[in-house]
Amino acid sequence: xxxxxxxxxxxxxxxxxxxxxxxxxxxxxxxxxxxxxxxxxxxxxxxxxxxxxxxxxxxxxxxxxxxxxxxxxxxxxxxxxxxxxxxxxxxxxxxxxxxxxxxxxxxxxxxxxxxxxxxxxxxxxxxxxxxxxxxxxxxxxxxxxxxxxxxxxxxxxxxxxxxxxxxxxxxxxxxxxxxxxxxxxxxxxxxxxxxxxxxxxxxxxxxxxxxxxxxxxxxxxxxxxxxxxxxxxxxxxxxxxxxxxxxxxxxxxxxxxxxxxxxxxxxxxxxxxxxxxxxxxxxxxxxxxxxxxxxxxxxxxxxxxxxxxxxxxxxxxxxxxxxxxxxxxxxxxxxxxxxxxxxxxx
Amino acid sequence: xxxxxxxxxxxxxxxxxxxxxxxxxxxxxxxxxxxxxxxxxxxxxxxxxxxxxxxxxxxxxxxxxxxxxxxxxxxxxxxxxxxxxxxxxxxxxxxxxxxxxxxxxxxxxxxxxxxxxxxxxxxxxxxxxxxxxxxxxxxxxxxxxxxxxxxxxxxxxxxxxxxxxxxxxxxxxxxxxxxxxxxxxxxxxxxxxxxxxxxxxxxxxxxxxxxxxxxxxxxxxxxxxxxxxxxxxxxxxxxxxxxxxxxxxxxxxxxxxxxxxxxxxxxxxxxxxxxxxxxxxxxxxxxxxxxxxxxxxxxxxxxxxxxxxxxxxxxxxxxxxxxxxxxxxxxxxxxxxxxxxxxxxx
DNA sequence: CTGTTAGCGCCTTCAT
DNA sequence: ATGAAGGCGCTAACAG
Numbered sequence: 001x002x003x004x005x006x007x008x009x010x011x012x013x014x015x016x017x018x019x020x021x022x023x024x025x026x027x028x029x030x031x032x033x034x035x036x037x038x039x040x041x042x043x044x045x046x047x048x049x050x051x052x053x054x055x056x057x058x059x060x061x062x063x064x065x066x067x068x069x070x071x072x073x074x075x076x077x078x079x080x081x082x083x084x085x086x087x088x089x090x091x092x093x094x095x096x097x098x099x100x101x102x103x104x105x106x107x108x109x110x111x112x113x114x115x116x117x118x119x120x121x122x123x124x125x126x127x128x129x130x131x132x133x134x135x136x137x138x139x140x141x142x143x144x145x146x147x148x149x150x151x152x153x154x155x156x157x158x159x160x161x162x163x164x165x166x167x168x169x170x171x172x173x174x175x176x177x178x179x180x181x182x183x184x185x186x187x188x189x190x191x192x193x194x195x196x197x198x199x200x201x202x203x204x205x206x207x208x209x210x211x212x213x214x215x216x217x218x219x220x221x222x223x224x225x226x227x228x229x230x231x232x233x234x235x236x237x238x239x240x241x242x243x244x245x246x247x248x249x250x251x252x253x254x255x256x257x258x259x260x261x262x263x264x265x266x267x268x269x270x271x272x273x274x275x276x277x278x279x280x281x282x283x284x285x286x287x288x289x290x291x292x293x294x295x296x297x298x299x300x301x302x303x304x305x306x307x308x309x310x311x312x313x314x315x316x317x318x319x320x321x322x323x324x325x326x327x328x329x330x331x332x333x334x335x336x337x338x339x340x341x342x343x344x345x346x
Numbered sequence: 347x348x349x350x351x352x353x354x355x356x357x358x359x360x361x362x363x364x365x366x367x368x369x370x371x372x373x374x375x376x377x378x379x380x381x382x383x384x385x386x387x388x389x390x391x392x393x394x395x396x397x398x399x400x401x402x403x404x405x406x407x408x409x410x411x412x413x414x415x416x417x418x419x420x421x422x423x424x425x426x427x428x429x430x431x432x433x434x435x436x437x438x439x440x441x442x443x444x445x446x447x448x449x450x451x452x453x454x455x456x457x458x459x460x461x462x463x464x465x466x467x468x469x470x471x472x473x474x475x476x477x478x479x480x481x482x483x484x485x486x487x488x489x490x491x492x493x494x495x496x497x498x499x500x501x502x503x504x505x506x507x508x509x510x511x512x513x514x515x516x517x518x519x520x521x522x523x524x525x526x527x528x529x530x531x532x533x534x535x536x537x538x539x540x541x542x543x544x545x546x547x548x549x550x551x552x553x554x555x556x557x558x559x560x561x562x563x564x565x566x567x568x569x570x571x572x573x574x575x576x577x578x579x580x581x582x583x584x585x586x587x588x589x590x591x592x593x594x595x596x597x598x599x600x601x602x603x604x605x606x607x608x609x610x611x612x613x614x615x616x617x618x619x620x621x622x623x624x625x626x627x628x629x630x631x632x633x634x635x636x637x638x639x640x641x642x643x644x645x646x647x648x649x650x651x652x653x654x655x656x657x658x659x660x661x662x663x664x665x666x667x668x669x670x671x672x673x674x675x676x677x678x679x680x681x682x683x684x685x686x687x688x689x690x691x692x
Numbered sequence: 693c694t695g696t697t698a699g700c701g702c703c704t705t706c707a708t
Numbered sequence: 709a710t711g712a713a714g715g716c717g718c719t720a721a722c723a724g
Contacts, residue, residue, distance in 0.1 A: 037694080055468045061719075063701055063718075065719065084430035088425040153351075293582075296616045382709065383710080412716065
């Protein structure tokens with residue numbers, strides 16, 4: 001029975017022989033679509049398969065069927081809560097759809113992203129979801145577009161998460177609108193003088209958020225002066241460094257700093273604290289995304305909620321949808337006011 | 347040139363024809379191991395491949411070669427920083443080894459885990475890494491073991507992350523030792539009366555940490571009274587609920603609560619805050635893992651550092667290693683004292 | 693309903 | 709060094 005030395009996985013052939021039926025019958029009772037096989041045979045096959053510990057070879061099925069059950073997911077940084085939440089959504093939905101997800105990390109490098117897309121095509125995934133951030137100045141953009149177009153022409157489907165001007169299906173995140181709503185809300189709370197950590201130049205998401213925030217301020221009669229902003233990486237450490245820079249340059253009478261995303265905001269609050277300033281009390285801070293941990297920092301962080309898991313789920317559903325225009329409504333966004341931006345009462 | 351309608355991916359056959367060589371030559375120049383092909387031909391093939399946008403079909407390669415380049419990763423919860431950090435390590439190392447990683451989520455359900463392992467075997471992955479938590483009372487344990495054994499007998503390699511009594515390769519995390527060291531250190535800081543959130547019964551990691559912590563306390567002349575502990579889920583919300591329960595039961599003169607892992611600790615601190623108690627000042631809190639965000643909470647969290655990304659990398663390296671005993675040294679652990687456990691000076 | 697027989701895309705002896 | 713041919717595990721007509 002239990003072999004102790006290395007062998008090969010049981011093959012469908014083995015199962016068929018063990019059950020005393022033909023290959024086709026075995027195939028049909030194990031994986032075939034609609035049941036058109038004698039129940040008695042079916043049983044024999046199932047038993048034989050169980051006895052042999054048979055598992056269909058997905059690669060073989062893929063070549064024979066000419067189609068896989070794979071979805072490829074590209075993210076910038078798996079350990080970043082923004083991406084891991086999206087990934088959780090994708091993986092969850094994939095599981096429900098009986099699909100397998102493979103994952104790769106671009107590390108925010110466009111050249112690397114292109115390479116990865118090329119490599120992933122080898123898997124012949126049914127769909128490719130690109131969640132790594134788009135940039136305006138991407139030199140590899142054209143090549144990427146070409147690669148993806150070719151991929152779609154051979155039956156694949158690509159879905160972007162938030163990059164509106166691509167010809168591919170997209171889960172639109174209302175970065176601009178959300179940031180604008182945030183600005184409006186902050187004005188309502190009595191804030192008048194704003195600063196911001198603006199993220200790296202050219203990063204699409206960052207630019208949209210800054211633009212929206214600025215719009216909101218301007219619409220409310222305020223503004224975002226350039227000397228109250230700092231460029232920095234789109235990460236926790238970037239947020240820390242950016243706030244540090246703002247502090248070094250002199251915060252002046254800045255009342256609130258918008259940090260573009262929650263991890264940056266958390267870094268920024270730590271920078272304030274390390275400089276002896278109390279976030280929320282002395283300088284208000286707001287983020288974007290509403291990652292889980294912002295409820296647990298002190299003060300709790302005001303932010304714009306993005307249902308990240310749902311975004312991941314939607315991305316996959318969108319990819320699998322028949323009709324092209326199913327992109328549907330953009331993902332709803334919601335301003336969540338917490339303790340990092342108390343109402344100003346003076 | 348650029349087809350506008352749907353077609354099929356270029357095949358090696360196409361490339362060969364386009365280059366005017368045989369299938370074999372094309373194969374050899376594109377993917378063959380050692381170069382034994384005329385440079386002129388080689389060039390022609392490469393050019394043809396580029397012109398056609400050819401990408402080798404990995405599934406086909408897999409069936410032909412009888413081996414894949416896939417590593418399957420099983421985690422409990424992708425969005426949890428503990429697992430996403432490990433995943434980042436695995437994916438990073440896989441990239442370096444030219445391997446593809448597929449990912450699935452057990453949602454902490456042993457039955458589901460078994461199912462997933464069975465399903466993943468269909469991919470014929472070279473290695474399978476199980477990072478989802480082991481439990482003592484798992485009714486599916488035997489079946490899982492059988493499944494994994496069968497998998498290894500057919501050439502696969504399984505690696506567990508922290509489950510010492512399995513017959514498979516394991517990346518050992520010194521949960522017990524780390525917790526013991528933490529206890530010792532807390533005693534050094536002057537703490538005398540301890541409580542703990544003990545996680546769900548039967549969860550291996552949780553039990554090791556509690557055992558180690560208790561050992562450390564006892565060795566130092568203290569103890570962990572049952573009435574100062576609370577069972578709860580191994581998550582942020584579990585930590586919150588557990589601390590809530592402790593508070594409701596009456597904290598008494600408890601000075602420090604050990605939370606088993608950082609996300610629980612963060613939940614616990616929020617529970618304290620919501621109850622009007624200042625974490626760190628009125629009740630000290632310690633966690634385990636050292637996930638990135640604990641530097642940004644207030645007070646910063648005392649914890650036991652586990653190099654999670656490195657754990658992921660090691661898991662894959664261990665899987666790929668020739669010799670069996672390369673399990674090597676357990677992952678080093680380090681107590682990191684931060685502001686949530688100030689020195690007691692009375 | 694069942695079995696036979698071509699493939700699917702690729703690799704790899706085996707001759708040449 | 710190159711090409712022809714068989715085979716990997718499975719599916720999908722196609723006959724029976």
